Amino acid sequence: MKSLKAQGHFLSDSHHQIDVLEHGEPGKEYRLVPFQQNMERITLFPLKPTGIEIFQVNVGKMCNQVCKHCHVDAGPDRKEIMTRDTMQLCLDTLRNSSIKIVDLTGGAPEMNPDFRWFVEEIKKLGKHIIVRCNLTILLANKKYNDLPEFYKQHNIEIVSSLPFYTADRTDRQRGNGVFEDSVKALQMLNTAGYGVEGSGLLLNLVYNPAGAFLPPSQNALELEYKQALRSKFNIEFNHLFAITNMPIGRYLDYLLQSGNYETYMEKLTAAFNPVAAKSVMCRNTISVSWDGFLYDCDFNQMLDLPVDCKQSKHLSEFNLEALNGRNIVLNQHCYGCTAGAGSSCGGVVTE
Amino acid sequence: MSNHYYNAEDLKKFSTIGQYQKEMGDKFFAWYGEVFKDSALTAREKSLIAVAVSHAVQCPYCIDAYSSDAFEKGWSEAQMMEAVHVAAAIKGGAALVHGVQMMNKVKGIAM
Numbered sequence: 490m491k492s493l494k495a496q497g498h499f500l501s502d503s504h505h506q507i508d509v510l511e512h513g514e515p516g517k518e519y520r521l522v523p524f525q526q527n528m529e530r531i532t533l534f535p536l537k538p539t540g541i542e543i544f545q546v547n548v549g550k551m552c553n554q555v556c557k558h559c560h561v562d563a564g565p566d567r568k569e570i571m572t573r574d575t576m577q578l579c580l581d582t583l584r585n586s587s588i589k590i591v592d593l594t595g596g597a598p599e600m601n602p603d604f605r606w607f608v609e610e611i612k613k614l615g616k617h618i619i620v621r622c623n624l625t626i627l628l629a630n631k632k633y634n635d636l637p638e639f640y641k642q643h644n645i646e647i648v649s650s651l652p653f654y655t656a657d658r659t660d661r662q663r664g665n666g667v668f669e670d671s672v673k674a675l676q677m678l679n680t681a682g683y684g685v686e687g688s689g690l691l692l693n694l695v696y697n698p699a700g701a702f703l704p705p706s707q708n709a710l711e712l713e714y715k716q717a718l719r720s721k722f723n724i725e726f727n728h729l730f731a732i733t734n735m736p737i738g739r740y741l742d743y744l745l746q747s748g749n750y751e752t753y754m755e756k757l758t759a760a761f762n763p764v765a766a767k768s769v770m771c772r773n774t775i776s777v778s779w780d781g782f783l784y785d786c787d788f789n790q791m792l793d794l795p796v797d798c799k800q801s802k803h804l805s806e807f808n809l810e811a812l813n814g815r816n817i818v819l820n821q822h823c824y825g826c827t828a829g830a831g832s833s834c835g836g837v838v839t840e
Numbered sequence: 841m842s843n844h845y846y847n848a849e850d851l852k853k854f855s856t857i858g859q860y861q862k863e864m865g866d867k868f869f870a871w872y873g874e875v876f877k878d879s880a881l882t883a884r885e886k887s888l889i890a891v892a893v894s895h896a897v898q899c900p901y902c903i904d905a906y907s908s909d910a911f912e913k914g915w916s917e918a919q920m921m922e923a924v925h926v927a928a929a930i931k932g933g934a935a936l937v938h939g940v941q942m943m944n945k946v947k948g949i950a951m
Contacts, residue, residue: 653914655916657916658916698912700911702908702911702912703912704912705884705912705913705914706883709878709882709883709884710914713884713914
């Protein structure tokens, strides 16, 4: 399967994605209540940061997988990769900043040739690092087999997608054989001590719905995952993050292709939760793209909606004070983060 | 007025039944919400039971609601179909077991 970009798909242009979000699918006029209107109603507009605590870096769109729900439209054919020079700009920014958490994502971040160097340099600054590891990368090539030991050595927190504890649902979303390889990778991480009680090595899993529906209760699902993975595969992990699929990128394509777009958007809007809206992740996160530009979140990054902050649009002019005073850019996809118990890179936001 | 008895859009209006009898409607929805909470059975287990019962009572609204709910709660297609078979088996068996009544009757009047 190719990325939307490699297919020359109309949704590979972010303007078309925004057009669908604002006006419905091509040829159909369909308007939802504007997200901004809901935020105004609960006096959260303009939405302001609560203070940047997490520096999320998308080190490139290249990935060994082509998942059907991927908002990044990542895949082996994507060549956008962060250079060492841009990484150096990240390090310079972090060195002079009070931000303590660095969240590395992609694509498969490990496929960036300077990934290990970058991790080591960030650790020298005393920052906590989260790596969003897709698990199968550990088995994709011999050169990645020692990553669990590398992660352990640097006390990296691992967050890994495993859409379900059965092969069927996982493979439908992430590709054939992904579940089997993910199980092997989780066992490798457990062997290194990850997810094992008392080790201090955090291994968190991510659930995404494999279809056009919202996640169930995160707590109930975590228990089911723990029981199923322990009994069938002897796998241990720390926490499960239940994440709502965002109606952008390849998931938007899936919604349109399957005829679920309007129903899904209605579900999201009907589930708008003011409590979740107060705690959305863009209030304490800044997202950095492979070429060093700044965004409110990884979703805005993929929609080419840069931060609304003239003094600080790129790492080269990073200004924490100015960014903390900005208005966060909102659009209809933001309903994905405010539905039900809310959704963020760390799972629900209301518990 | 619509010209058919069942309309998928009507499911969304379920919560309005209190318009004509608020007190009973409120009590029903409070009780309904309580029934489906995690308790001696999990909400997930109750959802699968609801799929089976929806088919037994042949309620299209319930089938719509609980097919989605059960799938969202992680039941597989095969598990959900087995639950429907349980409902069908009970319904089929319920019809068939009355055959004993028929046999009793016939035996009573036959020479």
